[in-house]
Amino acid sequence: MTVRGVAVLGSTGSVGTTALRVLARHQDRFRVAAITAFSNTELLEAQAAQFKPSYVGVCANGTSPHPGWIEGSKCLVEAATRSDVSIVINAIVGAAGLDATLAAVTAGKRVALANKETLVMAGALVAEACRVGGGELVPVDSEHSAILQCLAGRSCEDVRRLVLTASGGPFREWDSDRLAKATIADALQHPTWKMGRKISIDSATLANKALEVIEAHFLFGLSYDQIEVVVHPQSIVHSFVEFVDGSVLAQMGAPSMELPVLYALTHPDRVQDDAMPRFDPVAWPALTFERVRTESFPALALGIAAGRRGGAAPAVFNAANEQAVNLFLENKISFMDVARAIESALSSCGDDLADTRFAVMKADAAARRHVLEMFAC
Secondary structure: OOOEEEEEEOOOOHHHHHHHHHHHOOOOOEEEEEEEEOOOHHHHHHHHHHHOOOEEEEOOOOOOOOOOOEEOOHHHHHHHOOOOOOEEEEOOOHHHHHHHHHHHHHOOOEEEEOOOHHHHHHHHHHHHHHHHHOOEEEEOOHHHHHHHHHHOOOOHHHEEEEEEEEOOOOOOOOOHHHHOOOOHHHHOOOOOOOOOHHHHHHHHHOHHHHHHHHHHHHHHOOOHHHEEEEEOOOOOEEEEEEEOOOOEEEEEOOOOOHHHHHHHHHOOOOOOOOOOOOOOHHHOOOOOOEOOOOOOOHHHHHHHHHHHHOOOHHHHHHHHHHHHHHHHHOOOOOOOHHHHHHHHHHHHHOOOOOOOHHHHHHHHHHHHHHHHHHOOO
8 A cells, every 4th residue: 555645734733733643543544744833833843753754844934943844934835745745734724825735736736625715715726726737625624525525426517505514603692782792712612613713713703604605616616506504503414415306415423623634635535443433323312403694694695795706805805804803813803893894805805806826915915904904903
């Protein structure tokens, strides 16, 4: 059996550490060839000692305690395009993951994509890079992994619609008055998933679900009219696929990222992993579903509208959201200001073209500036 080299970008984050746990159990199939982190050098050092990768990178300059490690953002692309790497797990948060994805698929690599912002910002550019370079994208998000598993090689022509499930986040039952007073601590208390700070806030605003709708559009080639969102508080059904004959398939399992990571590594094959939790249906006697309260969570509708609008709008949505979330986490704006910032940025700079990387990054920068100026930061 050929052992495949894997680069884990963002190895110290939530998805990155999960990926390394999975890889550690399957060393007969995979070797950790490269790891990168933003600045958590203490954990990165422990990971390097355990897996002994041939490449270690730290994105933040001036933070590397080892002379052999590579510093600066260039480490992401370098790690993703190494000759000893055939699979890249892109677990970078936000727009910073775009260049590594483009470089990896252009170089013919498989990208196990946990960085949904890549496709939101530049889905058409990534698709073209895959075509030219021969690379492929396999989703790591649990919802998109579920769809991929349900499709099992079926053409999109066989699909009537996709239904993405959302937990509803920590504010599923909060009214508007209470949401206006939501604190950072409140927003970080996700009821079913343990995630990083940024994605936890995105889940609280439902901006994350908008990002996932746009990602699904590009991954599976379906129109926005064929993609829906429902709230499923238990997070056991990860998504549904409804086929043209009326049949509906769902992928189910405990709320753990280990299975999506493993499947992204082995797709279309499945490998035995006895450490994966067994599903006990008796433990979940009631699975419930609800409509999304879009009036309370406007970021979802704003993001889907940006996807339909196309051009620079998705990149503006993503950048405005990232900047607003940063300000919220710095306690400079309120929870409800996040959606206000997104709406304002889309109105101001959402109509530009985004047909090149330069244009995408220009739109990204303009949206971030707009949000900062909006709140005089």
